[in-house]
Amino acid sequence: MNKKRLRIILLAGGTVLIILGSALDEAASVYAKAARICLECIGIG
Amino acid sequence: MNRKLVQYISALLSNANLNGFLSGRIYQGASKHVCVPGLNCYSCPAAIGACPLGSLQTILASSQYTISYYVTGTLLLFGVFMGRFICGWLCPFGLIQELLNKLPSLTLIIPRWAGYIKYLILIIFVLLLPVFFVNSLGMGDPSFCKYICPAGTLEGGIPLLASHQDLRDAAGSLFLIKLLILIMVVIFSVISFRPFCKIICPLGAIYGLFNPISMYRFQVDPVKCIGCGTCAQNCKMGVAMYKEPDSWECIRCGDCRTGCPAGAITTTFQIGNEPIKNTN
Numbered sequence: 442m443n444k445k446r447l448r449i450i451l452l453a454g455g456t457v458l459i460i461l462g463s464a465l466d467e468a469a470s471v472y473a474k475a476a477r478i479c480l481e482c483i484g485i486g
Numbered sequence: 487m488n489r490k491l492v493q494y495i496s497a498l499l500s501n502a503n504l505n506g507f508l509s510g511r512i513y514q515g516a517s518k519h520v521c522v523p524g525l526n527c528y529s530c531p532a533a534i535g536a537c538p539l540g541s542l543q544t545i546l547a548s549s550q551y552t553i554s555y556y557v558t559g560t561l562l563l564f565g566v567f568m569g570r571f572i573c574g575w576l577c578p579f580g581l582i583q584e585l586l587n588k589l590p591s592l593t594l595i596i597p598r599w600a601g602y603i604k605y606l607i608l609i610i611f612v613l614l615l616p617v618f619f620v621n622s623l624g625m626g627d628p629s630f631c632k633y634i635c636p637a638g639t640l641e642g643g644i645p646l647l648a649s650h651q652d653l654r655d656a657a658g659s660l661f662l663i664k665l666l667i668l669i670m671v672v673i674f675s676v677i678s679f680r681p682f683c684k685i686i687c688p689l690g691a692i693y694g695l696f697n698p699i700s701m702y703r704f705q706v707d708p709v710k711c712i713g714c715g716t717c718a719q720n721c722k723m724g725v726a727m728y729k730e731p732d733s734w735e736c737i738r739c740g741d742c743r744t745g746c747p748a749g750a751i752t753t754t755f756q757i758g759n760e761p762i763k764n765t766n
Binding site: 444445447448449451452454455456457458459460461462463465467468469470471472474475476477478479480481482483484485486 | 512513514516518519520521527528529533535536537540541544545548550551554555556557558559560561562563565566627628631632635638639642643646647653656657658660661663664665699701757758
């Protein structure tokens with residue numbers, strides 16, 4: 442497969458995955474973690 | 487373009503809520519739905535976006551999901567557009583290591599094989615442990631964040647513990663271990679160029695895989711190249727650009743380009759075979 446075709450497939454695939462993930466509320470899960478203190482991240486556990 | 491300036495601007499844009507350092511509060515705006523390209527802890531009081539690596543683990547560790555479509559798609563787009571250009575130009579933790587490396591010191595050369603360790607860390611701590619090391623409710627931990635990430639300790643842990651007595655009281659042996667890892671990274675950053683990026687960073691490992699196919703790439707003109715090896719001598723990441731322009735380790739900093747006596751190294755941003763933009 443040439444690189445141009447691969448890039449187009451990956452870009453399209455990435456866009457589809459973002460839309461699919463958003464439809465499954467993954468962005469909300471990311472927000473829920475990011476908008477509160479992540480105890481694991483800061484080393485509390 | 488001045489890389490250092492871009493690094494400062496990127497670090498500031500990723501951490502625009504500077505007031506958070508004073509208040510000790512995490513930013514809760516809508517922009518935290520979106521991942522920033524570089525490694526930047528979302529528990530940093532100044533962070534206005536989500537860390538892609540932390541987000542990936544959070545979704546994988548959740549009992550609700552088996553794969554993270556949203557974060558995987560985001561990483562795909564970042565990787566295909568830029569590859570490890572993100573590491574060299576946009577990552578705040580990369581900037582911190584470079585500033586530490588400005589301090590006068592001995593120089594430690596990190597062997598090339600050590601670069602493969604970050605792929606092991608990616609597989610074990612980011613992909614496997616959050617999915618398979620779960621509690622009775624089926625929930626795992628963001629294991630890289632929890633056990634290793636020095637960016638989280640520096641950007642989130644230290645500022646938050648400094649401003650919250652309850653967090654200081656809760657800090658135990660795990661925090662001490664992470665603090666020790668951070669101290670090691672700081673020490674090694676002084677004596678070696680970007681040791682965390684070279685050996686540990688799973689995000690750099692992911693973006694490195696995209697270097698051969700990313701739209702932003704370096705090209706070496708075989709007609710102009712005289713094979714003198716100056717690019718390899720100038721590269722702080724240990725890449726011989728004239729032999730391997732698509733190396734997984736190249737962070738696209740451009741030191742090879744500016745030092746090339748033949749002007750043989752150019753940058754391109756292309757989706758097809760023909761360059762659509764040449765910045766050289």
